[in-house]
Amino acid sequence: MKRFACALFLAVLLCGGSALAQQKESPKTRVEKTAPAAPAATPAERPAAAERKAPPPAEERRPPEAAQRPGEDGERPLAAMKFDMTEEPPVVTHHQITVDGKLLKYTATVGRLPIKDAEGRIDAEMFYVAYTLDGADPATRPVTFAFNGGPGSASLWLHMGALGPRRVVLQENGFMPASPYRLMDNPYTPLDATDLVLVDAIGTGFSRPADTEQAKRFWSVKGDIASFGEFIRLYITRNERWSSPLFLLGESYGTTRSAGIAGYLMDRGIAFNGVMLLSTVLNFETLIGTKTNDVPYPLLIPSYAMIAAYHHKLAPDLTADLAKTRAEVEQWASNQYTLAVNKGDALSPEERQQIVDQLARYTGLSKEVIEWANLRPDVRTFTHYLLADQKLRVGRLDARYTGPDPNGFMDTPFYDPSGAQTGPPFTSVFNNYVRTELGYKTDTPYWTSAGQSGNFRWEWGSAREGFTDTATPLRQAMVKDAYLKILVMEGYYDLATPFYAADYTMQHLDLPPAFQKNISYAHYESGHMVYLNMPSLEQMHRDVTSFIRANLGAAK
DSSP states (O other): OHHHHHHTTTTTTOOOOOOOOOOOOOOOOOOOSOOOOOOOOOOOOOOOGGGOOOOOOGGGSOOOGGGSOTTOTTOOOOOOOBOOOOOOOOEEEEEEEEETTEEEEEEEEEEEEEEEOTTSOEEEEEEEEEEEETTOOTTTSOEEEEEOOTTTBOSHHHIIIIISSEEEOOOTTSOOOOSSOOEEEOTTOGGGTOEEEEEOOTTSBTOEESBHHHHHHHSBHHHHHHHHHHHHHHHHHHTTOTTSOEEEEEEEHHHHHHHHHHHHHHTTTOOOSEEEEEEEOSBGGGTOOBTTBOTHHHHHHHHHHHHHHHTTOSOHHHHSOHHHHHHHHHHHIIIIIHHHHHHGGGOOHHHHHHHHHHHHHHHOOOHHHHHHTTTOOOHHHHHHHTTGGGTOEEOSSOTTOEEOOTTOTTTOSOOOHHHHHHHHHHHHHHHHHHHHTSOOOOOSOOBSBGGGGTOOOOBOOOGGGOSOBOHHHHHHHHHHOTTOEEEEEEETTOSSSOHHHHHHHHTTSOOOHHHHTTEEEEEESSOSSGGGSHHHHHHHHHHHHHHHHHTOGGGO
């Protein structure tokens, strides 16, 4: 049952995002090597009377088949597939950009690295784009490996929204513009502080498994960590970066992966200077509510309050000082509310009414909806009913976004307007950018999601292991290396990985006080992809570059 519940979050954790930049176009690229041949790849106010209906039964609100638990009885086997594993030389181009008034000349390297078995057979190839500053000393120049999550998401979101020297143009607040979509220089790329390697997980982007059996191996928590660990080892080997300060930056399930990689590679002699966790989930017990797991519900309430305030659904006394309100809600959620849900059916009528009243005050939901949800409004319920009086759905990845349900207010099982807003611009821009400016010529489709293969299933692990957890290997890495620093970056309007849930996880690592000091936090007035919002992107650049420069170790 726990594994089934974990799988429900496949669709939730896919990341995306973008923002707007004003800077001159970069110069034309100079291609030094031919692109690889294309592999043989295929495919608060109460709702109006007509809206005051109880949420549909759980079985009517299940996500698509692709998100169901691996190994479900009666599930069809993976279809046979086979991909070309021929190694090809990477494509190298040269560019320049101005960041903080300084001209940076850099090299972009695009290609695929082989993931081999013990006998040297290629089991998969992983696609990457590396940006390296020209003329820098590898012994002191940091390199950051970055990726999105999913699981099953490509890394174009971080690449074209936050980190890369070129980025997609959206509106100032991060909302989608009219097509066709454009690309501009990114004045907030952290290339001024670190080299960057953007990596696509196997089965996403242009990364491919050799065949079906290898796909099964890598489409799992442990197999995924191992593949990224081997990619990093091979990259620093082939590019002679063993002496460089090393960093990880993962978003969403990419934080799950980053924590796992830190522990995995520590045991193989590779230590990181820092790990940056953007929109964090390390322990899925904090996200997946069940009849016997009430942990997630108190951790959602502070996010609900911030979102309700954004949409003007809170009382004026609560919106006058949001920092004070946030602290008040966190305190109530961790104490009175937690005690109440832990009582379950033993809660007295008087106690129950007190909780209903306070939840309505802090979340903007009607008391009727809160009763329907048995005092435990989940994300689907909240996003559906917060703006029910306007017949609008609130975004899950970024709750600033709103939109009508595609099939009508009561006939759409689930819809995330924030996800719908980011997909087209990022997909269009990246496909053009990689082939034109970066010179990577291929007919192979770039899969923004492994689900586009029509053959994707994720293995979460054995039921006896409980909820998926990589907080444990992160703790192990931290106590084995007293110099390892962690930066946790959180968006207040993120319902996929709520900020208070991330705080809860980091505060339950059971670390001695000296090691607790190695964890720092950054908060943003944004959602899951904090970089969608231009002021948040600028802040993220400051936070990331300051973190890296402060943690170079012996390379300072």
